[in-house]
Amino acid sequence: MTYKILHRKWLLRKWMWTLMPLELAGLVPLLVLFGIAQPDLYRTKLWEVGHAYGFNSNPKMILYAYANYEPYPKVPFVWTRTLTDFNVAISVITLFLLLTKLVAFIMKFWFPLLAAGINVAMVALYTVSVYGQMGPDHADPRYPSSIAWYIAKSCDYARPFSAYKSCQLAKGTFAVTVYMLALYLANLGIALYVLWPNAGDKVDGDEDDDGRGSSDGSSPVDYAKEGREWEMRDWHAKGGPASPRVGVVPYTPRTQAFHTLDRKLPLRQQYG
Structure with a gap:
């Protein structure tokens, strides 16, 4: 039994082709939602709404720190500009990766080992994004929050502040991010399944992804053989x-x- 580390046959090609358009369907709205959220479309507004109801810390804590000559407070990750820029970055990376994966998969350069490594990285990136969007906020001990209020609660709380649509955008962005995380977990599962030793490792000789041998007429040697066969047939036909x-x-x-x-x-x- 010979285990091939790099050149392994994709056992679930149909699932791979199915996941690619699903990724595109989630990536397009994600690019739009992350793009319009930059630099601060609704982040600070939702922070203020949450503090008005006692759901999270006060967004003016930075001003209070400057006014009282206190150290710069640690702003929760959910309310930082870093998270917004991070989300835009991973959406662009996802677009580049999807195009690269499509070309590499067609050219048969998308090896399972490479796919597993990249999918692990993407799962980690989207996990950070999901964690950042959903909180937590423990900057103020008086108003601790384990999950951001706009995810755990209804957007009706934002109506008096004219932030209802902003709350819906935040909820939708979080939902699409979770959707993309699920897709990359599925891609990672497929890659690990292909890397696991299977019955195909017992077959000797090189095989392509369609389960056929190398003598499928696509190599120069096969074309040369085919040419010689036609030459002999032509000679016999003419007599x-x-x-x-x-x-x-x-x-x-x-x-x-x-x-x-x-x-x-x-x-x-x-x-x-």
Whole structure:
């Protein structure tokens, strides 16, 4: 049993082709939602709404720290500009990765080992994004929050502050991010399944992704063999030589050498 680390056959090709359009369907709205959220479309607004109800810390804590000459407070990750920029970055990376994966999969360069490593990285990135969007916020001990209020609660709380649509955008962004995380977990599962030893490792010889041998007529050697076969078929169909340069009986340079040693000139005797 020979285990191939790099060149392994994709056992679930149909699932791979199914996941790609699903990724595109989630990536397009994600690019739009992350893009319009930058730099601060609704982040600070939702922070203020949550503090008004006692759901999270006060967004003015930074101003209070400056006014009282106190150290810069640690802002919860959910309310930082870093999270917003991070989300935009992973959406662009996802777009580039999807295009690269499509081309590499068609060209048969998307190896399972490479796919597993990349999917692990993407799962980690989207996990950070999901964690950042859902909280927690423990900056103020008086108003601790384990999950951001706009995810755990209804957006009706934002209506008095004219932030209802902003709350819906935040909820939708979180939902699409979870959707993309689930897709990359599925991709990772497929890659690990293909990397696991299977019955295909017992088959000797190189096989392509369709389960056929290398002699499928696609290599230069196969084309050369096919050309020689058609040449012989054409010669038999015509029943004789196609030109004076070909004898009735095909001969090789070695045969010509034997005729020369015998002081015979087969072409002159035949066509003379």
